[in-house]
Amino acid sequence: MRPSSILVLVAWLLQAGSTLGAERPGEGFDVTHYALALTPDIQNRTLSGREVITLRATKDRLRSLIFSGSALSIDSATLDGVPVVVETGEETLSIRLAEPLARGRAVRLELTYHGRPARGLSGSATSLYTSYFACDWMICAQETFGDKAAFSLALKVPVGIDTLSVGRRVARIRTSDGREIHRWTAPRPYSAYLFGFAVGRFARVEERVDARVRAARLVYLSDVADEGELRQRFAETGGIVRFFADKAGAPLPVAAYSQLLVEGREAQEAASYSVLGVEALPTRADEPSQNWAIAHELAHQWWGNLVTSATLKDFWLNEGVTTFMTAAWKEHRYGPAAYEAELAVARGRLEKARAAGFDKPLAWEGHRAAPSDRSS
Structure with a gap:
């Protein structure tokens, strides 16, 4: 998400x-x-x-x-x-x-x-x-x-x-x-x-990736990009699948995982696919500072979708674990500096949350008004 x-x-x-x-x-x-x-x-x-x-x-x-x-x-x-x-x-x-x-x-x-x-x-x-x-x-x-x-x-x-x-x-x-x-x-x-x-009416690209015994089919779809752009924008997906499967000790939980590329800044997981906006993805697939959305939504296939918090008060687990796994993948892919940079972004969001009055316990059942600033 x-x-x-x-x-x-x-x-x-x-x-x-x-x-x-x-x-x-x-x-x-x-x-x-x-x-x-x-x-x-x-x-x-x-x-x-x-x-x-x-x-x-x-x-x-x-x-x-x-x-x-x-x-x-x-x-x-x-x-x-x-x-x-x-x-x-x-x-x-x-x-x-x-x-x-x-x-x-x-x-x-x-x-x-x-x-x-x-x-x-x-x-x-x-x-x-x-x-x-x-x-x-x-x-x-x-x-x-x-x-x-x-x-x-x-x-x-x-x-x-x-x-x-x-x-x-x-x-x-x-x-x-x-x-x-x-x-x-x-x-x-x-x-x-x-x-x-x-x-x-979607352009379509399919690839296969072997990770943790079971092979998975990766599908890229879009009505705003052609096959060449889909391959370029989702070039890192196979490597991310292998990394998460290794760290989770379990293969990708679905036999086929799709990514739908749309306009805007969408970044939302579903049970076996994700919706990703063009503006949420980097222009270059190997840009560490921008390359988070594919990894974050893919991580939810294990943490959030397969293993799910039982109630709303524990929902932070869905996002907290995937935020960490995105940083861990960045360290694997780009080095320690990328890991620290990703955590710095997370700390910045925390400060914005505090400024908006969201400095509450992680597991909390009280009421909080919606923030007026939706920016990241």
């Missing part, structure tokens, strides 16, 4: 959590599977879809299912085939149950919806991609990091449009209306904030 966005993100989540009282999104149930079928509209930046959530009650007499709120309009909702009423608020989406659920009871919640997400969906004239706020474009609980669930996604797109999502594409089906359905499935359960997708 882009360092300049971390404090803003955590502040937002803490502010949201502090206003929900006893009814917090994700409380009292455990989601085992999210299955989505979405039709994104690139030009209008909207989507419509159907979502099936399989979940299990974790407390007795569960009377409501609370998810994170969004700007989506709910068209229909059923629980085990029976219609239910959905109440939407500024921070939550609530489903009141006619009869309480007993602990351990598994149910199937099915929803259809449409709309323009307020956050979490960006793009260009020829593409759409998601970034962090998954529960703005799907129904989920954003801050329940410890509740990992299986994920599958079917994207309906015009013929000729490429897609990217979590895991691997398992099917590509032509439809009677002249479009295609691309089916994706995740290799393991993940926290909801790591779900995502991208659609567009």
Whole structure:
């Protein structure tokens, strides 16, 4: 995740959590599977879809299912085939149950919806991609990091449009209306904030890297760069994979890892890929002072995605470890001076956080207002 966005993100989540009282999104149930079928509209930046959530009650007499709120309009909702009423608020989406659920009871919640997400969906004239706020474009609980669930996604797109999502594409089906359905499935359960997708007409480069027994496929995609630029900008990726696999004592946790190059300064990890902005990458791949984003987001595949903090108060672990591993890779690649320089940048961010009133304990459940300065 882009360092300049971390404090803003955590502040937002803490502010949201502090206003929900006893009814917090994700409380009292455990989601085992999210299955989505979405039709994104690139030009209008909207989507419509159907979502099936399989979940299990974790407390007795569960009377409501609370998810994170969004700007989506709910068209229909059923629980085990029976219609239910959905109440939407500024921070939550609530489903009141006619009869309480007993602990351990598994149910199937099915929803259809449409709309323009307020956050979490960006793009260009020829593409759409998601970034962090998954529960703005799907129904989920954003801050329940410890509740990992299986994920599958079917994207309906015009013929000729490429897609990217979590895991691997398992099917590509032509439809009677002249479009295609691309089916994706995740290799393991993940926290909801790591779900995502991208659609567009992308240049594509593939490479393979051997690291820690298992070979991995590296995929570079973009609608703002050609194949030559993709190879140049992501030339360091294979070496970074080998370094992290060696230090983690485990291979890259996914068989294929993709990097989507877009405009701007995006730097955001998803469960098996990352979104990176042109302005977040150095002009030259071997520039130590600028070369951090690829390593930082790639490190999350081990630290943050595979091993995840259970709650929001421990979220600093996701970013703290990856910040250190980025500095460690820089020392390996460029020498001790690059390591010290990277830590100096981190200390500078800490000073900015203190100046903005964020000098709080790392594991802290209080409320903090969002900072006015979002610069890194």
